[in-house]
Amino acid sequence: MAFASIYVPDFMVQSVVRAEPALRGRAVALIEGAPPLSSVVAANEAAWLVGIELGMNKLQASDFGAVEICPRSLALEKTAHAALLDLGWSVSPRLEDAAPDAIILDLAGLASLFGPEEKIASQLIERALKLGLIANVAVASNMESALHAARGFPGITVIPPGEEARRLGSLPVSALLPSAEILETLEHWGVRNCAALGTLPVLELSERLGQEGVRLHELARGVRTRSLTLAEPALFFEEEMELEDSVEELEPLAFLLGRLLDQLCARLAARSLAASTIQVRFDLKPSFEKDFCSLSENFLGKSAPKTYQKTLALPVPMRDSKMLLKLLRLHLQRDPPLAPIVKITMTADPARPRVAQGGLFLPASPDPEKLELTVARIANLVGDANIGSPESTDTHRPDEFRMSRFATSLGAAENRRKNGRSAAEAGRENGARENGRARRKSDVVPAIAFRVFRPSVPASVELCEGRPVRVGFRGMRGDVVAACGPWRTSGDWWREDGWQQDEWDLEIRFYYSSRLPAEHPYKNGQNIKRTALPPCGLYRFYYDAILQNWFVRGMYD
Amino acid sequence: MPVKLAALRSRVELALAGRVTAPFRYRDRKIIETVPAGIPEIDSLAGGLPRGGLTEICGPSCSGRTSLLLSALAERTAHAEVCALVDGRDAFDPQSAEAAGVELKQLLWVRCRNIDQALRATDLLLQGGGFGLVAVDLSDIPPETVRYVPLNAWFRFRRAVEDTPTILMLLEQEANAKTCASLVLRLEAQPARWTSTGEIRALENHARETHGADFFSACLLDGFDVRAEVLRSRMPPVAGTGFHDDFAAANSVDTGIFETKAMWGYLGGLPVEKCKRK
Numbered sequence: 001m002a003f004a005s006i007y008v009p010d011f012m013v014q015s016v017v018r019a020e021p022a023l024r025g026r027a028v029a030l031i032e033g034a035p036p037l038s039s040v041v042a043a044n045e046a047a048w049l050v051g052i053e054l055g056m057n058k059l060q061a062s063d064f065g066a067v068e069i070c071p072r073s074l075a076l077e078k079t080a081h082a083a084l085l086d087l088g089w090s091v092s093p094r095l096e097d098a099a100p101d102a103i104i105l106d107l108a109g110l111a112s113l114f115g116p117e118e119k120i121a122s123q124l125i126e127r128a129l130k131l132g133l134i135a136n137v138a139v140a141s142n143m144e145s146a147l148h149a150a151r152g153f154p155g156i157t158v159i160p161p162g163e164e165a166r167r168l169g170s171l172p173v174s175a176l177l178p179s180a181e182i183l184e185t186l187e188h189w190g191v192r193n194c195a196a197l198g199t200l201p202v203l204e205l206s207e208r209l210g211q212e213g214v215r216l217h218e219l220a221r222g223v224r225t226r227s228l229t230l231a232e233p234a235l236f237f238e239e240e241m242e243l244e245d246s247v248e249e250l251e252p253l254a255f256l257l258g259r260l261l262d263q264l265c266a267r268l269a270a271r272s273l274a275a276s277t278i279q280v281r282f283d284l285k286p287s288f289e290k291d292f293c294s295l296s297e298n299f300l301g302k303s304a305p306k307t308y309q310k311t312l313a314l315p316v317p318m319r320d321s322k323m324l325l326k327l328l329r330l331h332l333q334r335d336p337p338l339a340p341i342v343k344i345t346m347t348a349d350p351a352r353p354r355v356a357q358g359g360l361f362l363p364a365s366p367d368p369e370k371l372e373l374t375v376a377r378i379a380n381l382v383g384d385a386n387i388g389s390p391e392s393t394d395t396h397r398p399d400e401f402r403m404s405r406f407a408t409s410l411g412a413a414e415n416r417r418k419n420g421r422s423a424a425e426a427g428r429e430n431g432a433r434e435n436g437r438a439r440r441k442s443d444v445v446p447a448i449a450f451r452v453f454r455p456s457v458p459a460s461v462e463l464c465e466g467r468p469v470r471v472g473f474r475g476m477r478g479d480v481v482a483a484c485g486p487w488r489t490s491g492d493w494w495r496e497d498g499w500q501q502d503e504w505d506l507e508i509r510f511y512y513s514s515r516l517p518a519e520h521p522y523k524n525g526q527n528i529k530r531t532a533l534p535p536c537g538l539y540r541f542y543y544d545a546i547l548q549n550w551f552v553r554g555m556y557d
Numbered sequence: 558m559p560v561k562l563a564a565l566r567s568r569v570e571l572a573l574a575g576r577v578t579a580p581f582r583y584r585d586r587k588i589i590e591t592v593p594a595g596i597p598e599i600d601s602l603a604g605g606l607p608r609g610g611l612t613e614i615c616g617p618s619c620s621g622r623t624s625l626l627l628s629a630l631a632e633r634t635a636h637a638e639v640c641a642l643v644d645g646r647d648a649f650d651p652q653s654a655e656a657a658g659v660e661l662k663q664l665l666w667v668r669c670r671n672i673d674q675a676l677r678a679t680d681l682l683l684q685g686g687g688f689g690l691v692a693v694d695l696s697d698i699p700p701e702t703v704r705y706v707p708l709n710a711w712f713r714f715r716r717a718v719e720d721t722p723t724i725l726m727l728l729e730q731e732a733n734a735k736t737c738a739s740l741v742l743r744l745e746a747q748p749a750r751w752t753s754t755g756e757i758r759a760l761e762n763h764a765r766e767t768h769g770a771d772f773f774s775a776c777l778l779d780g781f782d783v784r785a786e787v788l789r790s791r792m793p794p795v796a797g798t799g800f801h802d803d804f805a806a807a808n809s810v811d812t813g814i815f816e817t818k819a820m821w822g823y824l825g826g827l828p829v830e831k832c833k834r835k
Contacts, residue, residue: 364722365639366687374685378667378678386668390651390661401651406665408639446596448780449623450653451697482751484776505778507749537619538749538778554650556778557623557696 002107002117003143003228006124007136007150008084011101012042015080016070018132019241019259023068030072031058041072075240082238083131083267089233090127090270091120096143097231102150104143106228121156131266140164145222151175164222169195176219182209194220237275237348239263246285246340253341254329260346261321261328268348274317276351278324282308283343308337315407316368317351323369330376334384365408375406396491397499398542398553399452448556450540456551459541468504468541473552478510481536486543500545503553508537589739589792592724595628602785603740604792606690610739611715611725615732618696620744621783622728624657626692629726631658638689641665641682645675646697672698676710683717683725691718692726700730711737732788741789747782 008014012030017023027046031038040056047067061069081100088095091114094106107120114120121137128135138149138157145164149157152171159167171194173186185208191197197220205213218224239260247253257280268274284306312327354368366374379387388403459473468480485504492498538556543549566581573580591605599605606612606629614622626642631654633640640663642649647668655661667682669675672695679693695703711734718725727734732741753776 363636363638363689364687366685370685371687374681375665377681381677381681382667382669382674386647388666389664390649390654390666392651392655392661399650399652403666408663445780446624446628447653447657448778449621449627449657450650451623451648452650454647482749482776484751484778507751536746536748538781539619554648555619556781557619557621 002139002141003146004105004107004117004121004124004137004139005098005102005143005146005150006084006088006105006128007102007138007147008080008128008133009101009136009154010042010044011080012072012077013044014133015076016073017044018080018083018263019073019076020070021132021259023070027052027064027067029056029061029064029067029069031061031069032072038071043067071244073242075242079239079263080133082236083133083263083270084128084135085231085234086267086270087124087127087131087133087135090272091124093233094228095231095233096228098147102147103231104147104228107139117158118156121158125156127270131270132263140222142222142225143228144219144224144226148175148219159222165195165198165220168220168222169193169198173197173216173220176216178216179212182212182216185209235271235273235350237264237267237350239346241344243342243344246342248340250329250332250336253332254325256344257328257346258321258325260344261324264346264348265319265321265324268319268350271350272353273350274319274353275324275348276314276317277349278312278314278328279347279349280310280312280328281345281347282337282341283345284308284337284339285342286339308339308341310335315372315405316354318369319353320369323373326373327376330373330380334380368408371406371408396489398489398501398503399454450554451557452554453552456542456553459550459552461541461543461550468506471506471508471539471541471550475513476510477512478508478537480506481509482507490545498546501542502545503540503542505556506539506541508539509535510537590722591792593632594625595632596625599625599742599785603742603787603790606724606726607739607792608722608724609718609720610791611711611718611727611734611737612740612742613727613729613732613734613738614742614744615729616744616746617730619781620746621781622696622744623653623694624783625742625744626694626726626728627654627657627659629690629724630654630664630692631660633690633724634658634660634663636689637663639663639665639687640690640692641667641688643667643669643675643679643682643691643693645669645672645693645695648694648697672702672706676706679714680717683714683723686721686723688723690724690726692728695727695729698729703729703731703733706733708735708737711735738789739791741787743786743788745784745786747784749781750779751776752779753777 013028016030017028027044027050029040029043029047029052032041033039035058038058040052040054040061043052043054047064050064050067052061052064052067058069061067077100084101084103085095085097088103088105092105092107092110094108096104098104107117110120111117114123117139121139124137125135136150136154136157138146138153138159140146140149140159141161142164145159145168148168148171149159152168152175157167173192173194173196174183176194176197178186186192186197191200197217200217202214202217205217209216215224241256241260243256247256261278264275264278286306310328310331312324312331314324314327318324375387385403387406389406390401391404393400393402457473459471461468461472462470467483470477470479472478483504483506486502487504488500488502490498490500493500540553540555542551542553544551570580589610590608592608593600594603594606614625616622630640630642635658642664644667647670649666649668651661651666654664665682665688667675667678669678675693675695675698679691682688682691714725715734715737727738732738732743734741
């Protein structure tokens with residue numbers, strides 16, 4: 001049985017660098033506390049080399065020009081730890097959450113999947129880099145040895161069974177994390193590394209240091225064993241970013257969103273998942289004017305919103321961060337937050353990635369990811385409500401429909417293809433059934449189409465014995481050649497927007513039009529030409545009994 | 558002389574290097590694939606709708622353009638293709654389309670308010686790709702406005718659909734795309750057909766007896782015939798085959814007539830719901 005331990009050195013610093021990749025490779029020191037009492041709480045190796053020390057105040061630390069001073073962020077540490085756990089679960093479901101900066105994996109049975117232990121360790125290092133973390137990985141036959149080797153040795157360390165004591169011997173005693181009192185005692189004795197501690201007699205050590213001394217002795221020799229405390233696998237993907245300076249414009253915001261999406265997608269990819277929904281929450285900082293407004297609103301019992309939320313529901317699960325960023329940008333362009341942003345929280349709902357294989361005989365259809373982007377771009381142009389797939393509603397109210405979200409479904413298309421008869425065939429069969437005789441293909445007659453005027457056009461109608469005989473609308477006048485109606489419809493009388501209408505189908509021969517082309521070539525001259533009148537037209541008129549007026553609903557075309 | 562020709566040829570090739578590959582190589586004529594429009598008369602007249610090309614359907618109001626559009630949409634959606642309709646003036650009637658057999662779930666409807674929106678939306682859809690049919694309905698936009706659309710817009714659209722299986726269909730009052738169009742059809746409506754059935758006459762008598770007035774018009778709109786002309790075509794009018802050699806028939810004018818039929822439904826004895834199949 002083998003265990004692997006993943007340790008992230010300088011975890012606090014790395015969690016900050018993970019959110020700001022520009023800091024990678026530079027000396028970074030983290031400060032914590034309320035100004036002016038803020039002091040250095042962590043730094044990376046480069047910063048220690050320059051001369052940064054723990055407890056320095058911000059002013060002292062800023063004297064080192066080469067060192068970047070950043071505030072410590074608990075939120076970033078939380079997300080970095082979640083990323084570390086995702087890294088572990090990407091390889092093995094048996095995982096112990098040993099510390100914020102370290103985890104232990106059970107590698108039993110993974111050789112057939114990933115190969116030998118060295119290969120597993122190198123894969124873990126690569127995956128950690130994709131998640132923005134530089135990690136040490138150690139593999140040993142017991143958990144404690146693996147954990148301490150990962151803490152003590154950089155890069156990959158593989159300890160063969162039986163060689164724990166020899167390999168751990170060079171580690172300083174402080175790597176075993178003893179209490180300060182015991183560490184001081186051991187230093188007083190001249191015991192500075194694990195090899196020296198391991199050679200001490202156990203009984204005498206127990207008499208002087210108690211059970212803690214025995215535990216440290218076992219750890220130093222690499223013989224201490226215990227059971228793995230399994231962590232519950234969690235499918236919660238959230239990334240946070242607190243901003244020092246608030247962001248107001250979309251461009252810098254998109255830059256930050258891109259970083260968060262990259263991190264989120266890398267975590268999803270590590271778990272072989274994709275996002276079905278992306279939720280973004282902005283904590284807003286009211287500006288001075290907004291403060292003033294909100295003050296007056298508070299008197300009225302209202303308060304300005306302090307957060308802004310946007311949910312991006314995706315047609316198919318995705319984890320392409322660039323595509324997601326484009327979609328998010330389009331949505332934010334349409335509906336931007338109304339105040340500067342001080343904190344960004346991004347959550348992804350995980351789902352299994354789309355696995356689809358197009359059929360050889362299926363017609364090509366738009367790629368769902370690309371289509372979503374196209375639809376979002378057009379929605380930015382025409383409005384959200386003006387793009388989609390029309391859907392009939394269960395009512396007889398004229399021109400009633402709803403717009404539903406347009407999505408292509410490969411499975412549905414295939415089913416339709418399998419079961420499908422073409423519309424022409426269906427119509428032909430229906431027609432044959434109606435007439436009781438078989439019809440040839442050439443007998444297929446297209447249905448007459450109707451075009452709707454939205455909104456309905458007010459019209460003047462002259463009646464004779466209850467029938468329309470002369471009509472006028474949109475500056476045109478004409479005689480009614482043939483009329484059919486009235487078809488009386490009514491409904492929803494119990495609601496405020498009930499309707500009651502008498503509909504007529506009218507064939508009109510026009511004889512006058514006052515309309516002129518907008519840019520008529522002869523408009524300013526003498527030869528004023530009228531717009532060419534349509535000789536005849538088929539229109540649907542209706543008399544609205546509630547408004548007591550005539551309207552044109554549309555025309556047959 | 559042959560030496561000079563060879564030198565000239567090499568100079569031309571050198572000048573066009575990187576822009577045109579093999580400028581003197583004979584380019585094979587393209588095979589244009591066509592699909593049925595859903596109306597047999599149109600298919601036999603024009604040879605169907607060309608894939609990867611621009612089809613213009615023009616004609617005045619009430620000339621049957623929308624009926625032809627719905628037939629084409631019904632045919633494509635019945636073959637599980639995804640279609641898009643860019644509606645220049647928000648005039649599309651979903652009930653009418655459903656009655657014509659259009660699978661509405663397969664149709665992306667973009668409701669525009671002006672021609673600028675319509676052209677931009679069309680461009681985005683064509684660049685996105687993957688649609689079987691993209692229809693741009695500019696029927697209700699005044700022809701003088703459509704005339705101002707620069708020719709390079711149509712050229713761009715044609716280039717976008719070229720070498721793709723997408724049919725780009727343009728509905729307008731006058732043909733504007735000029736040589737960019739692979740097929741131009743002009744439609745013209747004939748007088749409407751009205752029918753009076755026994756059932757309708759009984760309704761008329763019932764209305765007269767009940768209300769004591771002769772206000773019920775005892776006929777039904779049956780449909781109207783449409784006269785179609787091919788103003789320009791790159792395909793020969795051959796029915797029954799899907800592939801044709803590329804050739805231009807810009808000067809020839811072919812005509813044909815097809816009829817449309819009103820679809821009526823009945824509810825509670827009164828014809829209140831229209832545009833539904835029997």
